Amino acid sequence: MDPDHFLPLCSRQPIVQDQVVAGSSYWKESLRRLRANRIALLGIGILIFLGLFALFGPMLSPYEHYEMHLPMKNSPPSSKFIFGTDELGRDMYTRTCHGARISLFVGITAAFLDLVIGVAVGAIAGCVGGKWDEAIMRTVDILYSIPHLLIVIMLMVVMGPGIFTIIIALTFTGWIGMARIVRGQILQLKQLDFVRAAEALGASRGRILLRHLIPNAMGPILATMTLTIPTAIFAEAFLSFLGLGVQAPATSWGSMASTGVYALRFYPWRLFIPATFISLTMLCFNLVGDGIRDAFDPRLRT
Amino acid sequence: MQLFATLLRKFFLLVVSLLCVATLTFILMHTIPGDPFMQEQAIPAEILKSMYHHYGLDDPLTVQYGRYLKNLVTWNLGPSFNYEGRTVNEIIADGFPVSLALGCESLFLAIGSGLLLGSLSAAFRSGWQDHMAIFVSAMGISLPNFLIATLLQFFLAMKMNLLPIARWESFAHTLLPALSIAALPTAFIARLTRSSMIEVLQQDFILTARAKGLRMRQVILRHVLRNALLPVITYVGPLTASVITGSFVVEKIFAIPGLGHWFVSSVAGRDYTVILNITVFYSFFLMACVFLVDVLYCIVDPRIRLREGRITKNQN
Numbered sequence: 368m369d370p371d372h373f374l375p376l377c378s379r380q381p382i383v384q385d386q387v388v389a390g391s392s393y394w395k396e397s398l399r400r401l402r403a404n405r406i407a408l409l410g411i412g413i414l415i416f417l418g419l420f421a422l423f424g425p426m427l428s429p430y431e432h433y434e435m436h437l438p439m440k441n442s443p444p445s446s447k448f449i450f451g452t453d454e455l456g457r458d459m460y461t462r463t464c465h466g467a468r469i470s471l472f473v474g475i476t477a478a479f480l481d482l483v484i485g486v487a488v489g490a491i492a493g494c495v496g497g498k499w500d501e502a503i504m505r506t507v508d509i510l511y512s513i514p515h516l517l518i519v520i521m522l523m524v525v526m527g528p529g530i531f532t533i534i535i536a537l538t539f540t541g542w543i544g545m546a547r548i549v550r551g552q553i554l555q556l557k558q559l560d561f562v563r564a565a566e567a568l569g570a571s572r573g574r575i576l577l578r579h580l581i582p583n584a585m586g587p588i589l590a591t592m593t594l595t596i597p598t599a600i601f602a603e604a605f606l607s608f609l610g611l612g613v614q615a616p617a618t619s620w621g622s623m624a625s626t627g628v629y630a631l632r633f634y635p636w637r638l639f640i641p642a643t644f645i646s647l648t649m650l651c652f653n654l655v656g657d658g659i660r661d662a663f664d665p666r667l668r669t
Numbered sequence: 670m671q672l673f674a675t676l677l678r679k680f681f682l683l684v685v686s687l688l689c690v691a692t693l694t695f696i697l698m699h700t701i702p703g704d705p706f707m708q709e710q711a712i713p714a715e716i717l718k719s720m721y722h723h724y725g726l727d728d729p730l731t732v733q734y735g736r737y738l739k740n741l742v743t744w745n746l747g748p749s750f751n752y753e754g755r756t757v758n759e760i761i762a763d764g765f766p767v768s769l770a771l772g773c774e775s776l777f778l779a780i781g782s783g784l785l786l787g788s789l790s791a792a793f794r795s796g797w798q799d800h801m802a803i804f805v806s807a808m809g810i811s812l813p814n815f816l817i818a819t820l821l822q823f824f825l826a827m828k829m830n831l832l833p834i835a836r837w838e839s840f841a842h843t844l845l846p847a848l849s850i851a852a853l854p855t856a857f858i859a860r861l862t863r864s865s866m867i868e869v870l871q872q873d874f875i876l877t878a879r880a881k882g883l884r885m886r887q888v889i890l891r892h893v894l895r896n897a898l899l900p901v902i903t904y905v906g907p908l909t910a911s912v913i914t915g916s917f918v919v920e921k922i923f924a925i926p927g928l929g930h931w932f933v934s935s936v937a938g939r940d941y942t943v944i945l946n947i948t949v950f951y952s953f954f955l956m957a958c959v960f961l962v963d964v965l966y967c968i969v970d971p972r973i974r975l976r977e978g979r980i981t982k983n984q985n
Binding site: 368505508509510512513514515516517518520521522524525597601604605608609610611624625628631632635638642645646647649650653654 | 682683685686689690693694697700701807810811812813815816819823827876879906910913914917918922933936937939941944945948951952955956959
C-alpha cells in the first residue's frame with residue numbers, strides 16, 4: 368500500500384516513452400539476473416574455493432591423511448598442525464581436504480545421477496503423455512510418499528557401507544523430486560507456440576524433446592540439482608553419524624564430525640572444523656540454488 | 670460426493686504405498702548376506718534345520734511373503750534376534766510413546782516459531798526483523814541437526830548449566846532435544862510462511878479490506894493468516910519425516926529412551942528384523958500422518974473441494 372499510488376496525476380512523473388531495449392535471449396537475461404544477485408555470487412565464490420581446497424589442499428600439506436603421529440594425538444591447532452590432530456594423531460587439515468573430496472564427490476555424483484534419471488523419467492512422462500504418463504505418475508506418487516531417509520538407511524544396512532553403496536542408496540529414491548519438476552515444466556512448455564511451430568515444420572518428437580523442451584526447462588532443473596547436493600551431503604553426514612558412512616581409512620566430513628562429537632568436551636576443534644565445512648558447503652549450495660531458481664524464474668521475465 | 674471420491678482415491682493410494690514398503694522390506698530382508706543365526710560358535714546342522722523350521726524360514730518365498738503380510742496386518746512384528754525374548758512389538762510399545770511426546774513437542778515448537786518468524790519477516794519486509802529471520806532460517810537449513818544438538822548440549826547445558834544435559838526426566842529435560850529437532854523445520858516453515866504471506870498481502874482483497882477501514886492487525890488476523898497457512902499445512906508431511914529422522918540422532922545424543930534410540934542401536938548391532946520392522950512401522954505412521962493431513966487440507970480449503978469436483982465432472 369504505497370501512498371505514492373494516491374497522488375494526483377499531475378504531480379507524478381510524466382510517462383516515459385517505451386525505451387527500445389536490445390533483444391536478448393532467456394539464457395542471457397537469466398544469467399544477468401544471477402550475476403546481479405550478490406549473495407548467490409558469494410556462494411559460488413566460496414564453492415569454487417572449496418573445490419580448489421578439495422583438489423589442491425593435500426598438496427600444501429607435508430602429511431598424508433592416514434599418517435599417524437601418536438605422540439601428538441589430540442593436539443590443538445598449532446603451527447605444526449594447522450587444524451590440529453585427531454585421536455590417532457592424523458593431521459586434521461589433510462583429512463579435511465580428503466573429506467572434502469569424498470563428501471563433495473558423493474554429493475555431486477548423487478545429485479547428477481538423480482538429474483539423469485529424473486530428467487529421463489520426467490521427460491518421457493511429460494512428452495509421451497496419455498497412459499504412460501498416468502502409469503509413471505502413479506508410481507512416482509507412491510514412491511514419493513515412502514520416507515526417503517528410512518529407505519536409504521535400510522539399503523545401507525543391507526548393502527554395507529562404502530562410497531558407491533551410499534551413492535546408489537541416495538539415488539534410489541532421490542530422482543523422484545527431479546522427475547516431478549521436469550514433468551511439470553515439460554507439460555507447461557508443451558503448450559507454447561514454438562513447440563507447435565516445430566511440429567508444423569516436421570520435427571520428430573525426439574528432436575523437439577531434446578532440442579527445444581529440455582533446454583528450456585534447464586532453469587528449474589539446474590536449481591533442483593543445486594538444491595539436491597546439500598541434501599545428499601547432509602544424508603552422507605547423517606549416515607556416518609549412525610555408523611553407516613564411509614569406512615576408514617577413507618574419510619568424509621560426516622565421519623570426522625561423528626567421531627568429533629564424542630570428543631567435544633576436551634578437543635572441540637575435532638568437531639568444529641568438519642562441522643564448519645559441512646555447514647558452509649550446505650549453506651552455499653542452498654544460497655546458489657535459491658539464486659538460480661530466482662534468476663531462471665520465467666515469472667520475473669521483463 | 671466428489672470430495673468423498675477424492676478421499677477414497679487417496680486412501681487407496683495409501684494402501685498401495687504401504688504394500689510397496691512392506692514388499693520392499695521383505696525383499697531386503699531376504700537379500701541380506703549370511704543367515705540370521707550366524708553366531709560366534711558354529712551351530713550343528715540338525716539344530717540349525719530345526720531353528721529354520723521353527724521360524725518358518727524353510728518355506729518357499731511366496732509362502733513366507735504371505736505369512737509376512739498376514740503378520741503385518743495382525744500387527745505381529747516378530748522377535749528380535751539380538752535381544753533374547755524381546756519382540757519388536759514390545760520394543761515399539763516401550764519406545765514409541767516417548768518418541769511421540771518428543772515429536773509432538775518439536776512439532777509445536779517448529780510450527781509456532783516458524784509461523785512467528787515468517788510473519789515477522791513478511792510484516793517488516795526488508796527491515797532488520799526480516800534480515801534476522803532470514804539469517805536464522807539459513808542457519809537452520811544448513812546446520813545438520815546432530816550438530817545443533819551437540820552445540821546446544823555443549824554450550825547451554827555443559828558450559829552455562831541452564832538446562833539438563835541428558836535423559837528424559839522432567840519438562841526441562843525435553844527442551845533441548847525438542848529445540849534441536851525443531852530447528853530445521855522451523856527454518857522451512859518460516860520461509861514458507863514468509864513467501865506465502867507476501868503473496869497474500871499483494872492480493873486485491875487485502876486492499877479492499879484496508880480501504881474499508883480495517884486496521885492492519887485485524888486484516889492479518891482475519892484474512893491473511895488463514896490463506897497463508899495453507900502451504901504450511903501441505904508441508905506437515907515432510908515435517909513429520911524430518912522429525913522422525915531428527916529423533917534418531919537427538920535421542921542418541923541426549924540418551925532419551927525412545928524408539929529412535931532403539932532403532933539406532935539395532936542399526937549399529939545389525940539386528941535386521943528389528944531394523945526392518947521398525948522401518949515398516951515408521952513408514953506406516955508417516956504415510957498415515959500425510960494422509961490425515963491431506964484429508965484435513967481438503968476439508969479446510971474449499972477451493973480444493975471445488976477444484977477436485979470440477980475435474981471429476983469434466984472427466985465424465
